[in-house]
Amino acid sequence: MEKAKKNQWEPKIIAFLCNWCSYAGADLAGVSRYQYPPSIRIVRVPCSGRVSANMILDALRSGADGVLVSGCHPGDCHYISGNLYARRRFALLERFLEFIGIEPGRVNFSWVSASEGEQFAKVAQEVTERVRRLGPARKLVKEIDSCPA
Amino acid sequence: MSSVNEKIAGKIRSIASSLLESGEVAAFLGYTTGSLPGMMQPYVARDAKEAENLSWSSFCVINLANYLPALLKSFEPPRRPNEPPPEGPLPKVGVVATGCWSRNMVVQIQENQIDRNRVVIVGISSRGMVDRRKVQRFVGNREILSMEEQANFLVVKGKDFEEKINRWDVVRDNCKTCTHPDPVIYDELVGGLSGKRDIPDRFRQVDEIEALDIEERWKWFQEEISSCIRCYACRNVCPLCYCPTCFVDDSRPQWVGKSIDRVDTALFHILRAYHCAGRCTDCGSCESVCPMGIRMRLFTKKLQKDVLELYGFEPGLDVETPLPLSTYKVDDPEDFIITNIKKGDKK
Amino acid sequence: MFYATLEGLRRFNIPHKFEFISVISLYAQLIREGRLKVDSSWNREGLKFTCQDPCKLVRQGLGDVVADDLRFVIKAVAGEENFVDSWPRLSNNYCCGGGGGALQAGFVENRRRYGRVKFDQLASTGADVVITPCHNCHTQILDICDFYGGKWKTTHLWNWLEKALVLDDKA
């Protein structure tokens, strides 16, 4: 049954999902039984607008191999415009991280609505594949051996 | 001292002393000559006499806007947090401002850190400030004992040498790429305006890094910050870093460790730069004060480039246009966002 | 045909004093009343029986009641365990394909093609004997059995009923 090969490395990805669209979309993926790799750890936030650069960096610092932030499509935000402010923050952060050498694909953004269960599963799949291709993320993680035992 | 600087300094002094004399301002923030060659110090003149100490040169590398909020505050009567401010106008402060400083003040005005009504801005179009490090590089390891400014040259003298350096060659990087050397807001003007400068390759340094591949960029970033000693001089000198508790000092939440571990240092620089996104006016103070010569301006410059590219915005040009992260457009670019993975295809 | 008379009387509103019954119902009645005593012990080999439900008698005639009577009689005659029912059955059974004048109308090929369904159905029961309580069915089922190579024996019910009769003090 366990299809994932034992030796295949399964990344851990922190997904910040807005409660109203993407989290509901993730629920719908479940309700519709769309299968996706078990790599995503969802943190429910009220709105993608709640997600700051700090949170994304914190996830990477904590050892996440990838981060996904997903919100409502523009115009659908339950809080009217949270996702639109977020879009600017994310755009700058994404470019900046790439500028300093954090691989594209580590930090991902998507819009998934409450009715897009299948889309959510596909996004989860896609992000997992991106991260898997990149391998474990170590750039912003302190090396264990530098810590006193 | 060049006659240009002398002229300017003279004008500053006369404006300052008349402002102080008339009581229009309670203090005047400018520069005075420092103890070392090529070192200028921020200086607050509180009366006409002290105004005589004001000076000007190509070495005014610290953004005076950084001191303005505190100086203004010092003239407010002490009150409890919820006590209404006193009736009637509060004392004003005069300040010297070049292009980037003035733009910085605009941002601070937008962010409620400076009350425009309480500052009298004496604007000066900047000719570009000189990077002492570049000068030093010019003369190698030799000790510089004096620096004399001429119109387009610097004459550097040491124990057994004298070098005449083309001034523009040692002007700071940020000044070289500055498009708005003129003050954007001012109440008095010293000297003439030079107009907007068109710099085709103003982001050349950023472009060069962008041209590297991802691992090379990471290597560059790691090397760039490797010498950082977390002294926070860059932060302290930045007029936009005014949080009462900086994230680097905060432990609730603790976004960044306090060590000089490469990860902590990296996060410090990433977040510091990111906090300046859409706000930084590229005054260069941070680099100027860095004891380790870290070019952290590259980080803010990258953000500046992207903000311009994505949102057509340059910070500090006016007080009306909202800062880019406090606003949005419905059709802002979003090609980086996964919106639709091909419909209908199921595995 | 049962239906021809039954429906004829009804449709044309033909006055009559008699009650119109099927011989199958009569058999069942007589056996139930004990007037006919039958014994299935003759069937030592365990011949398996199935039956056709004639459309004119069952679906169009008296319905499942008479079809149940038919089964009752066969079971009494051949042994309960020796009856194999077909599916569909009773009122929903297939027409043999000989009805409606098909046996007279010619179109032999068509008739046998029709009968293939009946043949497959009967063949799948594995029965040795197919009881056909209608002459049309009898003729058609004989024909398709022969034509498609069936192994069963197609007969009327009376032959077996006669065989199973218990004759009081006759011997």
Added chain:
Amino acid sequence: MIRPEDKGLKGKEQMSRPKGSVLVVGGGIAGVQAALDLADSGFYVHLVERSSAIGGSMSQLDKTFPTNDCSACILSPKLVEAGRHLNINLMTLSQVLGVEGEPGNFRVRVRKNPRYVDPEKCIACGTCAQKCPKKVPSEFDLGLGTRKAIYLRYPQAVPLKYAIDADACIYIKKPGRCGFCQKVCPTGAINFEDRPEEITLEVGSVILALGFRPFDPSGLDFTGYGTLKNVVTSMEFERLLSPSGPCMGHMERPSDKKEPEKIAWLQCVGSRDVNRACHGYCSSVCCMYAIKQAVIAREHSESGRLSSSIFFMDMRTHGKGFEAYYERAKREGIDFHRARVHTILPAPNENLRLRYSGEDGEIKEEEFDLVVLSVGLETDPEVMKLCHSLDVELDHDNFVSTSPFTPVATSRPGIFVCGTLAEPKDIPQSVMEASAAACGAGSILHESRWTETRKKEFPPEKNVYAEPPRIGVFVCSCGINIASVVDVEEVTQYARTLPGVVFAQNNLFTCSQDTINQMVETIKKEGLNRVVVASCTPRTHEALFQETLREAGINKFLFEMANIRDQDSWVHQKWPDAATRKAKDLVRMAVAKVRGDEPLPYNHVSVTKRALVIGGGVAGMVSALSLADQGFPVCLVERKDSLGGHARKFYRTWQGRPMQDYLEELVRRVETHPEIDVQLGATIEHVEGSVGQFRTRLSNGFEVEHGVAIVAVGAESFKPRSGPWNYLYGKNPNVHTLLELDQRFIRDDEALKGLSQAVFIHCVGSRVPERPYCSRVCCTHAIDQALKLKELNPEMDIFMLYRDIRTYGKREYIYQEAREKGIVFIRYDLDNLPRVNEQDGNIVVDVIDPIIDREVRLHPDLLVLASAVRPRDDVGELSKLFKCTMTEEGFLLEAHMKLRPVDFATDGVYLAGLCHYPKPVEETISQAQAAASRASLVLSRDAVPAESVTAVVNVMKCTGCAVCTQVCAYHAVTIDKNSGKAVVDTGLCKGCGACVAGCRSDAITIKNLGNEQIMAAVEAAMEE
């Protein structure tokens, strides 16, 4: 109790003040919804249910279409709510004997049958049932499984109390013979002396929600049902799929308990059959439930090899999201055969053989190992008897008669009907009608609102500030929904090792009433001050568990959920080990987060008692009147210069009732109603505020303050001016849309009588790639128009070119009537469209008749296009103003497709009519009444709960830079003039957190959702 002779003069006085309570008969989803609506808007409700538990047919379903929600999971919270509601008197095992009196003042005789178990004492431990020696077939499992003589109707039954089946009980039949249950019951709850009791209730109005029973196909011998073991009904199949069913959701076929690998569904068993089933109506839901079962069965298939085939006449996926569901099922390989099967034939190994004829006449045969009969819905004879005794008129199919303009009123004033008792219908439609019936029932009693209700008191909350966290973790198996993938025991044990966790346990159904009750006890006993439930999604269950905490005296915000079902077990079915690891991570994250949670205040917003209704069509006007009649002021806004909307263009309902007469009366009532302020020629410009306190500015400058809003902005008729669905529309004068033909009917166009041939093309612009939904109304509308043409000229030849005829419910009769009148129906497919050409100005239509596979050429002098109903383009703007969402097609999206069909996710905003989805006028009216009912839940109160999870400023860190004020969409944050620091207006704050992310100084945060808590969760996710 008032005796009739006591009435006299006083009687009149009493009549003027109606009773403040309502009787709801039937505890299915419709009855429960009606009861909840009424009880939440100021009425006391007696909910009478015949069986031992509420839940009705919906509780027997495994999943529901089109969202595939687990039926029990979405229903359970409502049942629990009804079971615990202070203002609902739940009377199970009870029957209504008679109703006397008049509206406002009914006396109801109710017989309470003995339960033989004292519900006060029963703790549902189940020891009695374990010991009970008597097994009988379980009616809940339709006889596929067994239960004991002492039993629970189903595991999540509400009330969760055992009952003794007197017909089966050994002791009751022969006292002294058994009585084991009494001996083993730890609480002494068994009471063999329990006797029936007759009581009289006084209520102001009555709602009948008695539901349906599935058609029994035993009489249809050709189905083999009852003889061929592997032929089951669809309801039985639901039980076979259900985790709480006889095979624990493992899907076994009856003959040999093997998992079927090939299943066929036969549609229309007991529906659309005037010959054998005597049910000429369409049961409306079977097509969708068959597709759902086919889809779900595949998921249940352990072999993964299941193939599903559906044999049907017309595929009726006419509801919201249904067509997409159908298309997806096709894509996923479900076989759809447009063929009916005469007889199910046996095949070797108890398999079944289906012989069927393709549309082209080719005979095919296929073998299946299970056949499901998609049985229709019919009225239970017991229910018919009750209706007769109540003097409530039934139609010839024994459904309660209603009229299109009063869709939930019965023939007897003061008695209302909802759900499938009036016509077969799906769950959302039933829920909608339930709310509409509640509106009707409450409307006549509005003066007596809050006169008979009681108020909920929670125990005082324990102060937990000073305490270290004592966290309890409850891990749910959700039947097998979670437990079949995730090792819940391992997760539970793991939870015990987490810091701060002092208690952890695994439950079969954490949301069941007994677990909930037990949770309250556990919290008290273990001294818990924080709770984590690892189960399904907080979006549906958070509120239930939060209330549980309150009942245990704990602030409800000291709670977190770990979503280990929707976002774990359901999406990682093939990776059980990884799913278990993930579940542990999720639990650890929730525990990390809950540690930081703090008690929050319960905020309230006072209610402006006025409704804003947007849209002056039938939906808007009916909602407005429904509210105004209850004494709530309404501002009705219509963008055009007159009221009436879409209905202005309609000739008549399919039942033959003239639309314009009704409309005229409706407009008159609205215009003259003292409580309704009509704003014509106005649109919505700006909206601010939230539930209880909206402030809206209209385009005419008018400003209105209101507590709720109902969006009823209608839709448009698609006009195929160009493109593939053009069919000469706009080019030949004899080509009309349906509404254009209606115009001609309305003005009595004589020319219509002279026509010799009319052709209707169905699905013009519906069910096509660019508009992939069914417009629901057009089949019925087109057929009714064809009939009207036949009335005008019986000699007229009429052809209907259709894809599937979707005359659901009783509408099937007009389809039958149309065929009877000689109207010819010819089917076409998208890859075989009718071709319409002009020859010398005459229309020529070519179409292939699929049955004889020949090209048919028609020469109509009238071509009618049954064109799509499309959403209005400006709905998007409006939805943004009210923060509502839209479907991909552009219709407004309700909060929940199944159980909240008229609510938006945004509190205090409701929807009705065509802007929700195309629907006929009777459904529009009931939805409008439903919206009014939902709105009255707010309007009937002085204050409604407001957001507790709000932003809070740390002034020590605040610089007053005002980023927070700029990014706040609700203007909830401002800079205080004195302090220069940000301040939050908690009444306006929605807790979105935009300010938090915007603040560089970490000076503003969301309560219980601060950065530290999120970091804790993130960091917890990474620990192993």
Added chain:
Amino acid sequence: MEKEIVDLSSIRARVKRQIEKAVPDAHIDYCLTCGLCASGCPASGIEGLDPRKFLRLLVLGQDQEILETNWIYSCTMCQRCRYACPMGIDVGRIVYEIRGMRPREKRPKNLQRSCDLQKQSNSTGIPNEDFVWVVNDVLEEVRQNEPQWKDLQAPIDKKGALYYLNQNAKEPTVEPEEMVPLWKILHVAGIDWTYSSKWWDGANYCLFTGDPEDWEYTVRKQAEVVDELGCRYYINTE
């Protein structure tokens, strides 16, 4: 079947209308084209038709084809389609009407002949005297050869018998010994029965030719005979 365009400038569907006139509850138009009939009919596919196509041709007014197809003689009018048809459409009945619409000369000869003979006496056309002779001859033989059946009866025209028994014409014609078992059974049960010497045939092919007058005539004759004999029950052996 060749594909030609069916031009419906107006539907005449005369055949359909004619049937509807004769059989008001024929409900041809009720057809949902669901195909249930076709799936259950053993005649599906014969002559390129099946009950559904047949009805469809009627509905679309393809009268010539309807009148010409010999499918109507493959349909055995068994009514199994009607048994389960959701609309209860009686294809058998419709086929009956159409068979009747065929001119006699175009009907299957043997079928029509069986009916014509039946109208005279019985479907095989053997003279009534022959029938009487055969019955008596066979009876005599049994009585002689099987001593235990020496009392066996086969009464003909026995007035006042309780039961009237008809006789399929096949046995007296080709397998007379097949009559005996039933006699024996009735004998053992002590049934008081009789044959008739006229209109004795149990089959009735006039049901299949499509002429109601012929059918009525033959049934009427049978009924008259039975009532004349004064029997209370009429046993049919088919």
